[in-house]
Amino acid sequence: MDLTQTLTPVVTIGLNQHPNRFDYSMTELNNLAEANHMKVVETLVQKLDKPDPATYFGKGKIEELTQVVIDDGVETIVANDELSPSQIRNIEKATKVRIIDRTGLILEIFANRAQSREAKLQVELAKLKYQLPRLHTSASQRLDQQTGTSSGGGFTNRGAGESQYELNRRTLENRITHVNHELKEAAKADQIKRKQRDRSETPTVALVGYTNAGKSTIMNGMINLYSDNDDKQVMVKDMLFATLDTSVRKLALPGHRHFLLSDTVGFVSQLPHQLVQAFKSTLAEAANADLLIQVVDNSDPHREMMIKTTEETLKEIGVDHIPMIIALNKADKMAVTYPTREGDNLVMSATDPASLKALGEMIKEKVFKDYQTRSLLIPFDKGELVSYLNDHANILKTDYRDSGTVITAELNGVDAKRFEKYLLQPNEPQ
Structure with missing residues (x-):
C-alpha cells in the first residue's frame, strides 16, 4: 500500500450467523478494507439468526453504530x-455517512486495480450488474412528459409518465449490452492467441488460489530459475488483489521442456457472483490449462477454508476437472521441514530455490509424462531438423554415420509424429 495516501477511516460491521467462520470472515473484511486504502478504526458485531430486513443490525446496535461514527469521525x-x-438507505439515514457492503467493497478494489482494457471492462460489467437491481423508484423522480415538470423537460421519445428509474434502468441495460459485446470481441482475440499457443503444442500450467497466497512470488521464482528473461517479473505486493491481470510467461525446464506458466487473479471468500461471471474470460487461462497449481498460504490457520473457497470458485467457472498440484506455500513461516512432498501436495516456500526446483519436477512429471523416446536418422542435408531437435527436444545421444546423424531424443506427441519418416529402423544398428 502507498503509505503516503490518505486512509479513509471506516468502521466494519458484521452479523455472526455462522460462528465457525465468522471471525475469519471479519478478519478478511478488514484486510479487504485495508486493500482499499481504508483504516479500520472500530469493528461492531452482533449475533443474530438473520439480518433485520430494514436496517441489517437491530435498533439498539444501529444507535451504537451511530454513536461510534460520531465519536471516531x-x-x-x-x-x-x-x-x-x-438497508443501505436506512443505515445511511440513521448514521449520516456512506455505507458499502462486502460486494461493493470488492468491486471498488477491482475497479481501482484493473489495468488492461479487458479487466476494466470486466469490472465495469460486474458493477453494472450489481447496480441494476439496486435502482429504485421515487415519486420525486417521476418525469411527466405531458407537463414537462422535471428538470429534464419534456421528451417526445418517451412514453407518458416514464420515470427517471425507467430511464436509468434502460441506460444501464444498454451499457451492459455494449460492454458484453466489447468483452466478446476481446475474448475472440484471446482465443486466437491461445489457439496459436495450442498449435505449438506448448503445455500450459496455471497458478490459482486465494489472493495473497504467494502466486506471483512463485511465478517470479520460476522465471528466475527457468527463464533468461528476468525483466519479465510480475508485480508482487503484500495485499489482497494486488493485481487482476493474468500474466503468462514461457519457461523451460531442463531437457528443453517448454511450458507456459500463467498467474491468475486470486480468489476470496464470498467473491461476488457478478465478478466470478465477469472474470471467466480472465480465468480462461486456468480453464484451458493442462495443469493447475493451487497455491495455499500454509501458515494461515484458515488454510482449509481457503482451499475450499478456491475449489468452489473453480467449480463455479467449470474448471474442476483439470489435474492439480497443491503448493502449500510460506513454509518458511512455520516450524516445518521443506520442501517435502506427499503425493500431489508440496510443502514449500516461494523464496526457496530447492522448493521451486521440486515444484518444477512435479510439473515435469505431470505435464511431460507422455513424451516418447525415439532414435532418428537425419540425413546430412537436413541440418535444419537437427537444429530444431537441439532447440526443442531433450537429446539423449548423438552419433554420426555415413548416411546421416543418429539422434536419440525425447519428443512430444506432435514432434514424434512429425519425425516418423526418420525413425531408425529396428534392423539398423544404433
Whole structure:
C-alpha cells in the first residue's frame, strides 16, 4: 500500500450467523478494507439468526453504530454481507455517512486495480450488474412528459409518465449490452492467441488460489530459475488483489521442456457472483490449462477454508476437472521441514530455490509424462531438423554415420509424429 495516501477511516460491521467462520470472515473484511486504502478504526458485531430486513443490525446496535461514527469521525461503514437497497438507505439515514457492503467493497478494489482494457471492462460489467437491481423508484423522480415538470423537460421519445428509474434502468441495460459485446470481441482475440499457443503444442500450467497466497512470488521464482528473461517479473505486493491481470510467461525446464506458466487473479471468500461471471474470460487461462497449481498460504490457520473457497470458485467457472498440484506455500513461516512432498501436495516456500526446483519436477512429471523416446536418422542435408531437435527436444545421444546423424531424443506427441519418416529402423544398428 502507498503509505503516503490518505486512509479513509471506516468502521466494519458484521452479523455472526455462522460462528465457525465468522471471525475469519471479519478478519478478511478488514484486510479487504485495508486493500482499499481504508483504516479500520472500530469493528461492531452482533449475533443474530438473520439480518433485520430494514436496517441489517437491530435498533439498539444501529444507535451504537451511530454513536461510534460520531465519536471516531468515521466517513464510511463497511458491512460484511451484501445489503439490500433499503438497508443501505436506512443505515445511511440513521448514521449520516456512506455505507458499502462486502460486494461493493470488492468491486471498488477491482475497479481501482484493473489495468488492461479487458479487466476494466470486466469490472465495469460486474458493477453494472450489481447496480441494476439496486435502482429504485421515487415519486420525486417521476418525469411527466405531458407537463414537462422535471428538470429534464419534456421528451417526445418517451412514453407518458416514464420515470427517471425507467430511464436509468434502460441506460444501464444498454451499457451492459455494449460492454458484453466489447468483452466478446476481446475474448475472440484471446482465443486466437491461445489457439496459436495450442498449435505449438506448448503445455500450459496455471497458478490459482486465494489472493495473497504467494502466486506471483512463485511465478517470479520460476522465471528466475527457468527463464533468461528476468525483466519479465510480475508485480508482487503484500495485499489482497494486488493485481487482476493474468500474466503468462514461457519457461523451460531442463531437457528443453517448454511450458507456459500463467498467474491468475486470486480468489476470496464470498467473491461476488457478478465478478466470478465477469472474470471467466480472465480465468480462461486456468480453464484451458493442462495443469493447475493451487497455491495455499500454509501458515494461515484458515488454510482449509481457503482451499475450499478456491475449489468452489473453480467449480463455479467449470474448471474442476483439470489435474492439480497443491503448493502449500510460506513454509518458511512455520516450524516445518521443506520442501517435502506427499503425493500431489508440496510443502514449500516461494523464496526457496530447492522448493521451486521440486515444484518444477512435479510439473515435469505431470505435464511431460507422455513424451516418447525415439532414435532418428537425419540425413546430412537436413541440418535444419537437427537444429530444431537441439532447440526443442531433450537429446539423449548423438552419433554420426555415413548416411546421416543418429539422434536419440525425447519428443512430444506432435514432434514424434512429425519425425516418423526418420525413425531408425529396428534392423539398423544404433
